[in-house]
Amino acid sequence: MDYIAEGLVQALNLLLQGDPETFSAIWVTLRVSTASILASLILGIPPGFLLGHYSFAGKRAVRVIVDTLLSLPTVVIGLLVYTLVSRQGPLGEFGLLFTLPAICIGQTILGLPIVIALTASAVETLDQRLPALLSTLGADRKQMLLTTVWESRFSLLAAAVTAYGRIVSEVGISMMVGGNIKWYTRTITTAIALETNKGRFAFGIALGLVLLLIAFLINLVLNVLKKRTQV
Amino acid sequence: MPPLYELENIRQVYARRVVLEIDQMVVYPGEIIGLSGPNGSGKSTLLRILAMLESPVRGRIFFSGRPANPNDLQSRRQITLLSQSPYLLKRSVLGNVSYGLKLRGITGKKEKARAALSMVGLDPQEFAGRMWYELSGGEAQRVALAARLAIRPGALLLDEPTAYLDEYSAERIRSAALYAVEKWNTALVLVSHDHAWLGSVCQRILQMHRGRLQAS
Ligand SMILES: Nc1ncnc2c1ncn2[C@@H]1O[C@H](COP(=O)(O)OP(=O)(O)O)[C@@H](O)[C@H]1O
Ligand SMILES: [Mg+2]
Numbered sequence: 445m446d447y448i449a450e451g452l453v454q455a456l457n458l459l460l461q462g463d464p465e466t467f468s469a470i471w472v473t474l475r476v477s478t479a480s481i482l483a484s485l486i487l488g489i490p491p492g493f494l495l496g497h498y499s500f501a502g503k504r505a506v507r508v509i510v511d512t513l514l515s516l517p518t519v520v521i522g523l524l525v526y527t528l529v530s531r532q533g534p535l536g537e538f539g540l541l542f543t544l545p546a547i548c549i550g551q552t553i554l555g556l557p558i559v560i561a562l563t564a565s566a567v568e569t570l571d572q573r574l575p576a577l578l579s580t581l582g583a584d585r586k587q588m589l590l591t592t593v594w595e596s597r598f599s600l601l602a603a604a605v606t607a608y609g610r611i612v613s614e615v616g617i618s619m620m621v622g623g624n625i626k627w628y629t630r631t632i633t634t635a636i637a638l639e640t641n642k643g644r645f646a647f648g649i650a651l652g653l654v655l656l657l658i659a660f661l662i663n664l665v666l667n668v669l670k671k672r673t674q675v
Numbered sequence: 676m677p678p679l680y681e682l683e684n685i686r687q688v689y690a691r692r693v694v695l696e697i698d699q700m701v702v703y704p705g706e707i708i709g710l711s712g713p714n715g716s717g718k719s720t721l722l723r724i725l726a727m728l729e730s731p732v733r734g735r736i737f738f739s740g741r742p743a744n745p746n747d748l749q750s751r752r753q754i755t756l757l758s759q760s761p762y763l764l765k766r767s768v769l770g771n772v773s774y775g776l777k778l779r780g781i782t783g784k785k786e787k788a789r790a791a792l793s794m795v796g797l798d799p800q801e802f803a804g805r806m807w808y809e810l811s812g813g814e815a816q817r818v819a820l821a822a823r824l825a826i827r828p829g830a831l832l833l834d835e836p837t838a839y840l841d842e843y844s845a846e847r848i849r850s851a852a853l854y855a856v857e858k859w860n861t862a863l864v865l866v867s868h869d870h871a872w873l874g875s876v877c878q879r880i881l882q883m884h885r886g887r888l889q890a891s
Binding site for chain 2: 571573574576577579580581582583584587591594595597598672
């Protein structure tokens, strides 16, 4: 038991003293995950909105596909991106393997179905009286669209936060296409995975604490948003 | 004075069932018309058609002499409907009440919205900044009416607006609706089971039965 307590003390030391290796991994994680969530949102909200708002032939099939992609394992995404960006792949000429953009592509693929599915349900679960209200107060088509998006803002934010939680904690993609290169593509999760193998518990615990803190903040935000969407 | 609404041979069908069948109906500006009748007799359907929220399967409707068409924004913006449990936007009371003015690009939104709040007996000082979830049922209903009064409608359609309210809020709704008629010559169509109210304010009360109108 002692070594766990010892590791915790050392971990706090690393964090409080601003250990460069620890903070490099944190910084890389925040940068790449922020880029990935933004890309997921920009690419995912419009189709999610259309999927929730309109009925069309094959809509149910599309929903099933999106829901299936929700449980896409990160190693499968890693494999997919690896074949895309490796030298012989279609994106090989850009030399993206073992770079942050490669991780970003993978994490965007991870976040995209979450954003699309949750946006679609957010729009579907909007109050049925909303269209009549907008119409009877005199909204034109564009105003209806904008207000509808604004009315679902809490659910959209919740979708973003949920997707971010998945992205920031994934390890498969970062490991496979990032390569866990120290000072460069090493993220919190890949650092923990590698350093724990080497017996550097304190380092792993320190990064684990940061991840827990992020998870805590995410759930705090989700909790507040849930209350907002229920009224 | 030319009529505000003219309806001819209106028929509405839901799920292959005729729910509304109106040979003729005319509403003049400033007129107060009551609609009463049992549940399911088609009152709400008629109001939604008058509000251009839905189109009948058959028949002709003219609003201010023009064929009714939901895409005719200019006409649609003169008509507004309040139902018994209206939806409030997820924003402040002031945001809700000034929403229609904002859509129309009207200036002086704040003052006009505050005036509309006063009309329904809500102190702007106290209520303008409240959020949508900080209101009682009666207050929410009055905010919803204020949002409709703010746009100074030519036709105000009220579908059982006092159904769930206590006497105080109901009285506020009733007097605010009358105020609109006096001030802007708004035509009022009231659906209510409150016969005393209809009897005291309406020039005409139309009885609905199985989708048909019977004057009384
Ligand atoms: N969406 C709908 N689908 C099928 N039937 C409906 C629908 N809405 C209303 N109806 C039917 O239309 C008739 C008229 O309803 P409504 O206009 O709401 O009556 P009222 O307001 O007088 O109670 C009723 O018989 C009702 O069951
Ligand atoms: Mg009704």
